[in-house]
Amino acid sequence: MSTRQFGQPIKRNEDPRLLTGRALFTDDVQLDGMLHAAFLRSDLAHALIHSIDVEGASRRPGVAAVYTAGDLGEFWQPGPLLVPPPPVEQLEFHQRTQVPLAKEKVRHAGEAVAMVIAESRYLAEDALDDIFVDYEPLDAVTGLEAALSEGSPLVHEDLGHNIGARVTQTKGNWTQAEAEADLVIRRRFHYDRGTAAALENRGIVASWDEKGQRLTVWDTTQAPIAIRNGLAAMLGLSEHQVRVIAPFIGGGFGPKIMMFYPEEVLLAWATLLLGRPVKWIEDREENFYATTQERGQVHDAAIALKGDGTILGIKDSFIHDAGAYAPYGLTVPLSSQCTLLGPYVVPSYHSEFSSVFTNKPIVTPYRGAGRQHGVFVMERLMDAAAKELDIELVEIRRRNLIPPDSFPYNNEIIFQDFTPLVYDSGNYEPALDRALQLIGYQEFIREEQPRREANGERVGIAVVNYIEGTGIGPYEGARVTVEASGKVSVATGVGTQGQGHYTSFAQVVAEQIGVAVSDVHIVTGDTDLFYWGAGTFASRGAVVAGNAMHAAAVKVRGKILKLAGDKLEAAEEDLELIAGRVQVKGVPETSISLGQLAAEANPMRGAVQPGTEPGLEATEYFGPERGATASGVHAMILRVDPETFTLEIEKYVVVHDCGTVINPLILEGQIQGGVAQGIGNAFYEQLHFDENGALRNASLMDYLLPTATDVPNIVSDHVETPSPLNPLGVKGAGEAGAIPVGALFAQALDNAYRDIGLEVREIPLSPNRLFELVTEASAGEIV
Amino acid sequence: MDQTITVTVNGREYECSVEPRLLLSDFLRHEIGLTGTHVGCEHGVCGACTVLVDNEAVRSCLLFAVQTNGREVATVEGLDGGAQALHPIQHGFWERHGLQCGFCTPGILMSLVPFLQENPNPTEEEIRDLLSGNICRCTGYQKIVEAVQLGARLIQEKSS
Ligand code: FES
Numbered sequence: 001m002s003t004r005q006f007g008q009p010i011k012r013n014e015d016p017r018l019l020t021g022r023a024l025f026t027d028d029v030q031l032d033g034m035l036h037a038a039f040l041r042s043d044l045a046h047a048l049i050h051s052i053d054v055e056g057a058s059r060r061p062g063v064a065a066v067y068t069a070g071d072l073g074e075f076w077q078p079g080p081l082l083v084p085p086p087p088v089e090q091l092e093f094h095q096r097t098q099v100p101l102a103k104e105k106v107r108h109a110g111e112a113v114a115m116v117i118a119e120s121r122y123l124a125e126d127a128l129d130d131i132f133v134d135y136e137p138l139d140a141v142t143g144l145e146a147a148l149s150e151g152s153p154l155v156h157e158d159l160g161h162n163i164g165a166r167v168t169q170t171k172g173n174w175t176q177a178e179a180e181a182d183l184v185i186r187r188r189f190h191y192d193r194g195t196a197a198a199l200e201n202r203g204i205v206a207s208w209d210e211k212g213q214r215l216t217v218w219d220t221t222q223a224p225i226a227i228r229n230g231l232a233a234m235l236g237l238s239e240h241q242v243r244v245i246a247p248f249i250g251g252g253f254g255p256k257i258m259m260f261y262p263e264e265v266l267l268a269w270a271t272l273l274l275g276r277p278v279k280w281i282e283d284r285e286e287n288f289y290a291t292t293q294e295r296g297q298v299h300d301a302a303i304a305l306k307g308d309g310t311i312l313g314i315k316d317s318f319i320h321d322a323g324a325y326a327p328y329g330l331t332v333p334l335s336s337q338c339t340l341l342g343p344y345v346v347p348s349y350h351s352e353f354s355s356v357f358t359n360k361p362i363v364t365p366y367r368g369a370g371r372q373h374g375v376f377v378m379e380r381l382m383d384a385a386a387k388e389l390d391i392e393l394v395e396i397r398r399r400n401l402i403p404p405d406s407f408p409y410n411n412e413i414i415f416q417d418f419t420p421l422v423y424d425s426g427n428y429e430p431a432l433d434r435a436l437q438l439i440g441y442q443e444f445i446r447e448e449q450p451r452r453e454a455n456g457e458r459v460g461i462a463v464v465n466y467i468e469g470t471g472i473g474p475y476e477g478a479r480v481t482v483e484a485s486g487k488v489s490v491a492t493g494v495g496t497q498g499q500g501h502y503t504s505f506a507q508v509v510a511e512q513i514g515v516a517v518s519d520v521h522i523v524t525g526d527t528d529l530f531y532w533g534a535g536t537f538a539s540r541g542a543v544v545a546g547n548a549m550h551a552a553a554v555k556v557r558g559k560i561l562k563l564a565g566d567k568l569e570a571a572e573e574d575l576e577l578i579a580g581r582v583q584v585k586g587v588p589e590t591s592i593s594l595g596q597l598a599a600e601a602n603p604m605r606g607a608v609q610p611g612t613e614p615g616l617e618a619t620e621y622f623g624p625e626r627g628a629t630a631s632g633v634h635a636m637i638l639r640v641d642p643e644t645f646t647l648e649i650e651k652y653v654v655v656h657d658c659g660t661v662i663n664p665l666i667l668e669g670q671i672q673g674g675v676a677q678g679i680g681n682a683f684y685e686q687l688h689f690d691e692n693g694a695l696r697n698a699s700l701m702d703y704l705l706p707t708a709t710d711v712p713n714i715v716s717d718h719v720e721t722p723s724p725l726n727p728l729g730v731k732g733a734g735e736a737g738a739i740p741v742g743a744l745f746a747q748a749l750d751n752a753y754r755d756i757g758l759e760v761r762e763i764p765l766s767p768n769r770l771f772e773l774v775t776e777a778s779a780g781e782i783v
Numbered sequence: 784m785d786q787t788i789t790v791t792v793n794g795r796e797y798e799c800s801v802e803p804r805l806l807l808s809d810f811l812r813h814e815i816g817l818t819g820t821h822v823g824c825e826h827g828v829c830g831a832c833t834v835l836v837d838n839e840a841v842r843s844c845l846l847f848a849v850q851t852n853g854r855e856v857a858t859v860e861g862l863d864g865g866a867q868a869l870h871p872i873q874h875g876f877w878e879r880h881g882l883q884c885g886f887c888t889p890g891i892l893m894s895l896v897p898f899l900q901e902n903p904n905p906t907e908e909e910i911r912d913l914l915s916g917n918i919c920r921c922t923g924y925q926k927i928v929e930a931v932q933l934g935a936r937l938i939q940e941k942s943s
Pocket residue numbers: 821822823824825826827828829830831832833842843844845
């Protein structure tokens with residue numbers, strides 16, 4: 001058997017369970033005596049609560065309890081601030097976080113005002129109809145500029161304004177760049193909200209065991225350890241009394257790492273009070289209001305260039321929509337601010353933003369987490385500059401790429417992980433060239449496009465660059481154990497939501513220990529099996545937990561070799577690990593199985609050497625000094641139906657550099673899935689809030705997720721520039737597919753309609769909106 | 784008023800007394816413990832809840848359990864290639880990485896069973912048309928298409 005496991009397209013360990021319906025998801029948990037919760041949510045986005053009458057609901061047969069904010073006593077507390085403001089000089093920050101149940105006032109449609117607990121979900125939902133809330137509607141604020149305007153309704157009156165934060169970061173000297181420039185271009189760009197829409201809605205089962213004095217919570221969370229720590233603190237329990245299990249999760253994409261959702265704290269609180277397990281499973285409509293969302297920003301941006309297309313500087317001033325509360329601090333707008341610079345040399349940068357509260361659902365990171373906006377602004381500015389300076393789109397990018405010998409490259413501002421924004425490594429031009437070649441850029445522009453346009457077709461091509469800060473700290477850990485069966489078990493704290501961790505982590509370990517990937521059993525997301533960790537976010541699982549696995553596996557390998565050396569009376573250097581055995585190199589007869597060694601490492605009688613640790617086991621932690629910067633290029637050819645303004649993506653190319661690749665099969669899947677979400681974000685998905693803050697399309701009938709007929713086959717290729725910041729050389733890949741798609745659509749549509757000078761300055765689009773933009777552009781209006 | 788129904792699920796007969804408003808999806812998942820069928824929207828769009836009723840793919844969130852009285856239901860738990868082995872379609876998904884979180888997968892597999900019986904040799908376009916009734920938020924569909932192509936081939940190899 002070959003011992004090479006790392007880097008192979010190995011099929012996944014977790015799949016048989018998922019394929020046969022035997023994998024445990026949160027809603028599959030069924031406990032004796034279990035009660036069910038349902039939440040009464042406000043239809044109004046902004047209103048005072050004068051009174052809540054729960055009498056009727058409480059009297060309904062089968063109802064165990066009805067709770068409102070007033071019943072929570074001391075337990076009623078705004079949630080924690082997950083990410084504090086960054087250490088930048090020019091910063092103003094006002095903390096306002098979500099509450100378990102609205103008291104006195106609701107601040108967004110769908111905010112929970114009462115919780116019913118009943119014998120069945122059907123009964124709990126019936127009882128919601130019996131609750132009467134006396135609301136006094138208030139004017140709502142939904143627009144970003146409106147939120148900043150004089151006399152705007154206030155989401156948090158006590159603040160006196162709607163500003164959650166203001167941050168300015170600078171590099172070089174924009175004023176000077178502007179003064180020296182041959183050309184300065186200014187544009188306004190809009191990006192609007194969408195939702196992650198993981199196919200599995202959220203859910204929680206909380207169960208207090210009175211005799212064992214332990215709380216067990218199954219939770220669709222991306223951060224089980226942080227949930228355990230928080231719940232223990234809130235409920236006055238020891239962390240050892242709380243077990244949080246994140247079982248199989250039906251897609252996360254970011255919103256499932258938000259903490260604490262009101263339901264998370266309320267169910268844990270209720271099971272302690274009632275002494276019975278309680279389950280809550282979100283329905284799809286609730287998911288549109290009660291699960292966090294992302295992407296509303298308005299940018300006023302300017303770029304200063306020399307006549308040859310060299311960038312001198314960029315100035316960007318933007319407003320970020322935080323929604324009604326901001327538990328995640330400034331992660332999203334900071335990511336926008338830091339991703340904007342892209343793979344380009346930008347000597348001067350002035351970026352300032354205001355994060356504003358609005359009467360809309362809460363915003364926290366969703367796949368890409370603000371990076372989309374940065375990429376959109378930068379790439380659109382480059383396109384506008386290219387046009388103005390009459391330089392080819394590709395050429396102007398090429399002229400500004402950071403050269404491969406300038407890494408580590410310091411951008412002199414602070415990233416979302418609070419470390420300086422320094423790109424660890426990169427090699428951008430080969431990826432660009434490869435993408436151009438795969439999409440057939442020159443042929444398309446020179447031959448295909450003119451030929452097809454002559455036949456009355458509308459076809460456009462686009463190519464955009466992006467970088468992605470991934471794999472940020474603080475740390476993750478892993479414990480690797482060789483069991484007496486000869487199989488290997490591995491525990492880590494990160495949860496998994498479909499990224500294939502059961503396999504990619506197993507590959508990292510198998511590589512060191514010389515066993516088959518299928519013999520490595522990974523446990524993730526159970527706080528009883530691994531105590532420490534942060535969670536799955538920011539494309540960090542493979543980087544941070546993966547390197548912790550690697551370190552632990554290396555250590556176990558050392559223990560194996562030492563013990564086997566003693567047993568086989570051979571020098572460690574003369575030994576090799578092959579197919580679950582240790583043997584003297586080239587002498588399979590002189591060998592011992594890992595299982596036997598594991599048993600020997602745990603003697604039941606006799607004395608051991610002082611300082612001996614039992615077992616073939618090691619626990620290691622990995623914390624990168626800072627994030628690893630992945631990068632890539634997307635290219636696309638699309639055809640617009642000139643009558644219906646629907647699109648057909650004829651070709652889609654991704655060339656991606658995420659350092660060393662652990663499993664190319666899983667990586668391709670991540671990229672393809674990310675692109676599909678990016679396509680949804682760019683052309684199909686938009687949350688339509690009316691001026692009262694009501695969501696007009698809160699169902700999958702009206703909010704269009706891309707289907708198999710909307711998403712094309714994606715041609716992908718890789719460039720590998722290993723990260724010097726971790727031993728495996730990996731960079732994160734989970735979000736990259738989704739990040740540049742909006743910018744790509746905009747460029748391709750501009751290209752298809754270059755005869756009328758279309759310039760797309762907003763995402764999401766739709767056939768309707770495209771029709772409007774094209775109509776305006778043909779009439780020569782400024783969009 | 785509860786109603787008594789007799790329904791055969793994966794070859795096993797169940798006699799249960801259920802509320803008339805109980806959805807088939809809830810019946811399968813919570814009354815008889817077959818949690819392999821998933822629920823993603825409860826309004827008939829996502830296809831995650833797809834099961835077979837008398838060998839026809841239906842959305843179990845749009846049917847009441849009482850409507851299956853006297854009928855045969857098949858869920859993902861009953862899908863196998865004999866002797867507890869994976870069904871060829873399941874093999875296709877495993878080999879081609881046709882799933883990530885796997886939440887959509889049972890519904891997709893069940894939609895495919897009658898489809899591949901009727902179209903043993905589907906084109907990519909036909910596969911994509913069929914799949915457009917099921918939402919997958921993770922994969923971008925490309926590997927699902929490849930999985931179906933392989934699954935179709937494996938079924939043919941098995942029967943030849
Ligand atoms: S749950 Fe039945 S179609 Fe979505």
